[in-house]
Every structure is written in structure tokens, then in C-alpha cells.
Amino acid sequence: MIKRVFLIDPMCVLDFGHNPKSLLYFSDYFASAGYEPIPVVCRYFPLLTGEYAKFERRFDYYYQQFVPIKTAPAPPPKGSGDCLDPLEALSFAEFSQWLDDDAIGADDHLFYPSVDFYGVCGLLRALIARGAQNIPRIHLRFIGVMENATRSTNKPLAHIGKLLESLGQTDRVTLSAESPVYSDNLRDTFKREVGWTLYPLESAPAPLPATGSYRVFSAGAGRGDKGFFRLLNIARLYAKTYPKDNVQFVVQNVPVAEERHQTHYVSQLYAAPNIDLLPARLSDDELEAQYARCSFLIMPYDYETYRFRGSAVFMEGVAKHRPFAIASGTGFHPLVTQLEAAFNCPGDEDFVHTIRRFSQMTVSDVAPLTDRTAARYAELARTQMASVWTEVSA
Amino acid sequence: MRILFLDHAFHRKTGSSRFFLDFLKGFSDVTLEFFDPLIADSEIERLVALNFTDFDLVVVWQLEALAFLPISVGASVLVIPMYDGSGAQPAEHWAALSDASILNFSYNLHVATRELMASAKVVQYFPDPKPFALAKDFERPRVFFWHRRGDQLDLETVFRLLPGNFESIHVHIAPDDPDEEVTLPSWASRYGVTSSRWFDDPKGLSDVIDSCNVAVCPRFSEGIGMFMLEAMARGMCVIGSSWPVHNEYIANNINGMLFDPGSYGALDLSDAERLGTMARKGVEAGRLRWEEDLKALPAFVAACATLKRPPSLTPATALRLVRSYFEDMELYRQLASGLVAGNPAMARALKASRGPEDLARAAERQAMGVARQHLESLREGLGRIPGWRRLRALLPSRVKIVLARLFMAVRR
Numbered sequence: 001m002i003k004r005v006f007l008i009d010p011m012c013v014l015d016f017g018h019n020p021k022s023l024l025y026f027s028d029y030f031a032s033a034g035y036e037p038i039p040v041v042c043r044y045f046p047l048l049t050g051e052y053a054k055f056e057r058r059f060d061y062y063y064q065q066f067v068p069i070k071t072a073p074a075p076p077p078k079g080s081g082d083c084l085d086p087l088e089a090l091s092f093a094e095f096s097q098w099l100d101d102d103a104i105g106a107d108d109h110l111f112y113p114s115v116d117f118y119g120v121c122g123l124l125r126a127l128i129a130r131g132a133q134n135i136p137r138i139h140l141r142f143i144g145v146m147e148n149a150t151r152s153t154n155k156p157l158a159h160i161g162k163l164l165e166s167l168g169q170t171d172r173v174t175l176s177a178e179s180p181v182y183s184d185n186l187r188d189t190f191k192r193e194v195g196w197t198l199y200p201l202e203s204a205p206a207p208l209p210a211t212g213s214y215r216v217f218s219a220g221a222g223r224g225d226k227g228f229f230r231l232l233n234i235a236r237l238y239a240k241t242y243p244k245d246n247v248q249f250v251v252q253n254v255p256v257a258e259e260r261h262q263t264h265y266v267s268q269l270y271a272a273p274n275i276d277l278l279p280a281r282l283s284d285d286e287l288e289a290q291y292a293r294c295s296f297l298i299m300p301y302d303y304e305t306y307r308f309r310g311s312a313v314f315m316e317g318v319a320k321h322r323p324f325a326i327a328s329g330t331g332f333h334p335l336v337t338q339l340e341a342a343f344n345c346p347g348d349e350d351f352v353h354t355i356r357r358f359s360q361m362t363v364s365d366v367a368p369l370t371d372r373t374a375a376r377y378a379e380l381a382r383t384q385m386a387s388v389w390t391e392v393s394a
Numbered sequence: 395m396r397i398l399f400l401d402h403a404f405h406r407k408t409g410s411s412r413f414f415l416d417f418l419k420g421f422s423d424v425t426l427e428f429f430d431p432l433i434a435d436s437e438i439e440r441l442v443a444l445n446f447t448d449f450d451l452v453v454v455w456q457l458e459a460l461a462f463l464p465i466s467v468g469a470s471v472l473v474i475p476m477y478d479g480s481g482a483q484p485a486e487h488w489a490a491l492s493d494a495s496i497l498n499f500s501y502n503l504h505v506a507t508r509e510l511m512a513s514a515k516v517v518q519y520f521p522d523p524k525p526f527a528l529a530k531d532f533e534r535p536r537v538f539f540w541h542r543r544g545d546q547l548d549l550e551t552v553f554r555l556l557p558g559n560f561e562s563i564h565v566h567i568a569p570d571d572p573d574e575e576v577t578l579p580s581w582a583s584r585y586g587v588t589s590s591r592w593f594d595d596p597k598g599l600s601d602v603i604d605s606c607n608v609a610v611c612p613r614f615s616e617g618i619g620m621f622m623l624e625a626m627a628r629g630m631c632v633i634g635s636s637w638p639v640h641n642e643y644i645a646n647n648i649n650g651m652l653f654d655p656g657s658y659g660a661l662d663l664s665d666a667e668r669l670g671t672m673a674r675k676g677v678e679a680g681r682l683r684w685e686e687d688l689k690a691l692p693a694f695v696a697a698c699a700t701l702k703r704p705p706s707l708t709p710a711t712a713l714r715l716v717r718s719y720f721e722d723m724e725l726y727r728q729l730a731s732g733l734v735a736g737n738p739a740m741a742r743a744l745k746a747s748r749g750p751e752d753l754a755r756a757a758e759r760q761a762m763g764v765a766r767q768h769l770e771s772l773r774e775g776l777g778r779i780p781g782w783r784r785l786r787a788l789l790p791s792r793v794k795i796v797l798a799r800l801f802m803a804v805r806r
Contacts, residue, residue, distance in 0.1 A: 264641060268645045272649065
């Protein structure tokens with residue numbers, strides 16, 4: 001009998017960004033491993049055809065206070081009972097109902113690819129309420145984003161840790177983090193084993209462009225924590241240091257609602273001949289086209305925000321065989337040191353010199369490096385998934 | 395398509411709107427009307443007599459407040475404002491014009507207006523760089539400065555920006571205000587400063603610019619900035635203020651240099667050649683984008699012509715707004731705020747496009763605007779009463795003072 005794997009993400013409310021894509025990546029992995037993947041998302045996820053049509057739309061949207069979404073109304077107020085606050089009580093009720101409705105039992109698997117605070121608390125409470133019987137196998141994957149999204153406690157991870165402790169069942173509940181640094185950090189927090197899992201992406205080479213300007217892509221909507229406000233300086237330094245090079249920086253703008261507050265900076269991006277300014281939001285096809293046209297990726301991320309975090313752009317970029325430079329000290333720093341076509345860059349000058357080095361190489365020089373990087377990544381991701389999954393599924 | 399093109403009379407002389415007029419003539423039948431703000435009263439009377447609905451589209455170049463007149467009779471309108479003239483207008487100005495479409499030549503203006511207008515598009519104009527000779531010999535920086543607005547930039551400012559690190563400076567003295575008297579200070583001759591006035595033959599000016607390799611833009615802000623663009627097309631090192639649209643064409647130390655108005659630290663010209671080369675490269679790439687934009691523009695203009703809405707204001711209100719725009723900008727802004735406050739659709743659009751702090755300030759302005767509108771209506775109504783002027787003259791001065799104070803309080 002094919003076993004069901006429910007991929008849970010109540011934060012998946014929009015049909016773009018990395019929430020729905022990560023559900024697809026992990027669904028593909030589980031399908032190829034012989035499971036029946038069933039993504040379960042927020043009930044306000046748009047009704048769509050295609051790959052997203054198979055998403056089961058289920059949970060309320062718990063994060064209006066952090067990430068307001070116009071298409072998702074605020075959940076109805078409820079008493080909190082024994083829970084931390086009404087949102088946790090709501091999530092508890094919704095997950096209890098869902099476990100019953102979908103008749104989830106000991107033979108099923110739950111995989112939570114990017115843990116969010118209220119979702120995981122509701123799930124754990126629902127499982128605790130069931131008692132020791134009929135507990136599915138569970139894997140919680142922390143990425144360092146929404147697991148801290150609450151205003152009701154200043155120690156959200158400690159709260160999750162208490163619920164994990166109450167649930168027990170350590171043989172059936174395993175944990176992992178997206179980055180190696182975060183996995184170490186969570187191990188200290190939860191006092192139990194925490195693995196490390198990348199997106200299970202297989203190598204999908206997109207040929208490097210051999211002609212035209214050398215395009216350096218900074219993917220993702222313009223955000224300060226993703227280094228948006230460093231990009232002009234990097235482009236300026238590059239033009240000053242290597243004036244004869246034909247290098248073009250490709251940058252995504254800030255979201256429309258924020259643009260009004262950043263007009264001088266955006267005007268400068270707009271004015272720079274060595275910068276192409278793209279809209280904040282790109283469709284999946286447009287994004288793919290930009291990856292295909294670019295020769296190099298840069299991620300001048302903010303140290304404070306990415307101290308423990310990984311990056312979806314990083315993982316996708318590696319799988320597409322693109323060399324890249326990322327700010328030093330992110331959650332992926334130790335991983336980057338193991339890859340041949342990836343570089344940790346402490347300052348803007350380091351980004352410039354790394355880009356320059358690759359821009360002077362031929363495609364045939366770069367390809368072996370990116371091939372080996374993608375292969376190493378895929379092998380590592382497979383090993384990690386096998387480790388956390390095989391152990392749970394044994 | 396029949397288009398009525400309303401333009402500023404100043405462009406009769408400068409011809410700076412001609413490229414767009416020629417573009418419109420390429421696919422439509424264009425009637426051109428100039429408007430001279432110096433004789434606004436009689437010009438407004440002349441425009442009011444036009445039958446706007448005879449045209450598929452009324453295009454208003456630069457003086458966008460004129461759009462109230464065709465809007466008030468239900469004509470389709472496209473406004474093309476310029477940042478230097480309209481960049482400081484409050485959101486209510488655009489909300490009041492929201493029945494019109496907008497074509498922006500400034501990114502900053504586009505961001506400020508796009509959510510408030512019937513439809514909006516931004517383009518960036520670039521001249522064809524091919525006819526321009528390339529600047530050279532950058533070891534010897536030769537500076538060209540057009541004295542246009544002495545209240546903003548003059549020779550002293552240029553000296554502060556480039557204190558002695560040049561070989562020569564040429565000042566072209568052709569101020570916007572023909573009454574501005576400009577004489578070079580006597581010390582100018584010690585620094586190799588030369589000067590020229592209006593040339594009868596444009597080639598004369600062009601030759602002087604061609605002999606230089608650094609250009610200082612003449613004003614703090616521009617609508618399109620033709621001088622700046624032509625200097626960039628020549629591959630000159632262009633220095634402009636950090637205000638739009640300079641900062642939309644010049645990225646500081648990438649393809650030119652920017653300074654903040656009022657802060658004139660010394661600029662380094664040692665990289666002038668690199669900046670000039672990048673400026674030229676930017677114009678070449680920009681020209682290709684502009685040519686692509688031109689291909690898409692007829693469809694946008696045609697779409698604007700199909701946008702017909704029931705008039706959101708009466709011809710009398712439109713007339714009051716247009717008159718006040720040319721007579722008293724403060725009064726105009728209050729009236730526009732009042733119009734927006736009294737029109738739910740405009741108020742909604744304004745609210746949706748602004749943050750909470752902006753909204754609080756806008757609410758204050760709108761309340762004041764509504765009061766001001768009532769006052770102006772009252773004044774106009776009283777003015778229509780036969781003998782009112784004589785009656786007013788008979789009022790005791792004490793009553794007039796009280797009324798004037800009341801009026802000033804509302805105005806404040």
C-alpha cells in the first residue's frame with residue numbers, strides 16, 4: 001500500500017514565493033521515493049490549475065499581524081483555553097479537525113517543510129490530545145523564518161520545545177533545520193538531535209550564456225535583508241574597478257507598496273546603465289528566464305537576518321548550475337566552503353573581485369566547477385533526506 | 395484619431411515638446427493649441443470656447459491643471475506633466491485629476507501618481523546619440539555651464555563644485571527669465587572663464603559644447619533634461635543635482651556625478667572619462683528602450699481615448715480650479731483638496747494609495763479645502779447679486795475686518 005505523506009504549510013497562502021515551490025520540491029522527492037504526497041496549505045491559497053491544483057486548502061491564515069495578506073481575512077476571535085493565545089487555540093482546533101477529517105493514523109507521515117509557530121503548535125497540541133495512540137510519523141523542518149512569529153511569548157522556540165517534550169514519541173518525531181548552523185543552534189535549544197536538510201533538488205543544468213553581456217542576477221524581491229541596498233554600491237564599485245568590462249547587474253525592485261519610500265535609491269538603480277531593474281514580483285516563467293540569461297548569482301545578505309538562515313535562491317541557483325557569491329556568515333557559510341562554484345564574500349569589494357574572476361572565465365572553464373557543485377549538492381541533499389526520512393520511516 | 399494637443403506657449407520657442415507632437419502626428423490628426431500662462435485669464439476664456447468633445451482625446455502637455463476643462467465636459471484626457479513643474483504637487487492634485495490618464499517622463503512622478511489616475515505609464519526619453527561627436531581629451535577638463543536659473547546655480551556654484559580642477563569654464567548666459575541680468579564676476583577672467591549669449595544659429599551653441607568635456611546641468615530639477623541628455627550622448631562627464639530627473643538618468647559615480655542642492659563639496663574629475671564613456675553607453679542603451687516604448691505608445695494613447703467617464707466636476711468648478719491654479723497656487727490646492735474630499739471615488743483612491751500618516755495630513759488639508767470651497771462659492775454667489783459690490787463698499791470697515799480675519803483663518 002502506498003503510504004501518504006502530508007506536507008503541511010499553513011503559511012502557504014500566495015501562489016508565488018518559496019512556500020508553494022518548496023512543497024513541490026519535497027512532493028517530487030516523496031513521489032520518487034514511492035509515497036503519495038499531499039500538500040496541505042492555507043485555505044486562502046488561490047484556486048489554481050496545474051501543479052498547485054493538488055494542494056489541499058485547509059487552515060486559516062494565522063499571521064495577519066506579521067505579514068498582512070489582503071486575500072486572507074483575519075481569523076475569527078476565539079478563547080485561548082490552555083493555549084498561549086487565541087491563534088494557537090484556533091490552530092489547535094483546526095489541526096485536530098484535520099487529523100480526524102483526513103483519518104490520519106500511525107501509517108501516515110507528516111512532513112512540515114518550513115515550520116511556522118502557530119501551525120506547529122496547533123499540530124503538536126492536536127497530537128498530544130490524541131494520546132500515545134495513532135500518532136503518525138512526523139518530521140519538522142525549521143528554516144528560521146516563521147517559527148518565531150508570535151507576540152505572545154518572547155521565547156517561541158522554547159514554547160515549541162515544551163510541546164515537543166509533552167508529545168514525547170521521539171522515535172516518531174524528528175527535526176531538521178535548513179542550514180547547518182541553524183541545526184547546531186536548534187540542537188542546543190531543544191536538547192535533542194536536529195538534522196540538516198536542503199531542498200532535495202537534483203541537478204537541472206541550464207546552459208550558461210556564452211554571448212552578450214555578463215549578467216549578474218540578484219534574485220528575490222528587493223529587500224534590505226537580502227542586500228538590496230548594497231547592490232548599487234557593488235555595481236558602482238565594479239564599474240569603477242573594471243570600467244572596460246561588459247557586466248550587467250540584474251536586480252528585482254522593492255514591492256510596489258514600498259517603492260514610494262525608496263524613490264531616490266530606486267531612481268539610482270533606474271539610472272545606472274550597468275543595472276537592469278526588474279519588477280518586485282516575477283512569475284515562475286519570468287524567473288526561470290532570468291536564471292537562464294544570467295551567468296552569476298549574488299546574495300549580499302544581511303548578517304543579522306541570515307546568521308542562521310539558508311536561502312532558497314541559493315539552492316535553486318546551485319541546481320541550475322550557476323556560480324555565485326553570498327555574504328559571509330550566513331547559515332550556509334560552512335556549506336559554501338565545500339562547494340567549488342560558491343564563495344563567501346565579507347565585503348562589497350569581495351563580491352566585485354569574485355564576479356570579475358568568473359566573468360573572465362570561459363563557459364567551458366566554469367561548467368566543470370558548477371557541474372561538480374550541483375552534483376555535490378544533490379548528493380548531500382539526498383543523503384540528508386535519506387537520513388532524516390529513512391530513520392523515521394524504518 | 396482626432397487629438398487636441400494643449401501645450402505651454404513657451405514651447406513655441408524652445409520646441410521641447412515637438413518630438414512628442416511629431417510622434418502623435420504619426421498616427422493621428424492633431425490640433426495644436428498653445429496656452430500662455432502670462433495672460434492666463436484671456437487664454438482660459440479662449441479654451442473654454444473650444445468644443446473638447448469633438449476630439450477623441452485631449453492631450454495636455456505640462457500644464458495638467460488645464461485638464462479640468464475637458465474633464466468637466468466628459469472628454470477623454472491624457473496629461474503629460476513634467477517633474478520640474480509638478481513634482482511638488484500634493485496627492486490631492488492628482489486625485490482631483492483622476493479621470494485623466496497620465497504619461498510620465500519621470501519615474502518619481504510615476505510612483506507618486508500611478509495609483510491615482512485612470513491609467514498610467516512611464517517612459518524614459520533618450521535622444522539618438524549618433525549625431526553627437528564624442529567628447530575627448532579628458533586630461534584637460536573643459537567645463538560647460540549653462541546659466542539658466544541664477545537663483546539655483548551660478549558660476550560661483552560651479553567653482554565650489556570644481557574648485558580649480560579644470561582647464562577652462564565656458565558659461566552660456568541664456569537665463570529662463572529674460573529680465574535676469576547676468577554679469578560674470580571680474581575674477582572669472584583669471585580662471586580662463588569664457589562666455590556666450592543666445593546664438594542665432596543653434597550650431598554655434600553646439601560647437602561650443604562640443605569643445606568641452608564636462609557639463610554642469612543648469613537647474614536643480616528637470617522635466618526631461620534635454621541639455622543633460624545631449625551632454626551624456628556626447629560622452630561628457632555630466633554633473634547634476636540629486637533631484638529628479640537628474641537622478642533618474644545619472645547614477646552617482648557610475649555615469650556622471652550628483653550633488654545635493656545646497657551642499658557643494660568638491661567633486662573629483664579624475665574619473666571624468668570613465669563616467670563620460672558610461673554616460674554615452676547608457677544613452678545608447680536607453681535610446682533602444684525608448685524606440686521600443688514608442689512602438690507601444692500608440693496602443694496606450696488609443697486606450698486612453700477609450701476611457702470615458704461621466705464628468706466628476708461641473709464646468710463652473712473646473713473653471714474655478716483652473717483660474718486659481720494660475721492665480722494663487724495655495725488657493726488651488728485647497729480647492730483641489732475640497733473636490734477630492736467631496737467625491738467618494740477620488741477620496742477612496744487617495745486613501746488606498748497613501749499610508750496612515752499621509753492620510754492624517756491629507757484629512758486636514760481636505761477639511762480645509764471643503765471650507766475653502768464653500769467660502770469661494772459664497773463669494774461667487776454674492777458677486778452675482780446685483781449691486782453687491784456697491785453694498786460691500788458701504789459695509790462698515792469693522793465688519794470687513796472681521797470677515798477678512800475669518801477668511802484668513804480658513805485660508806491658514
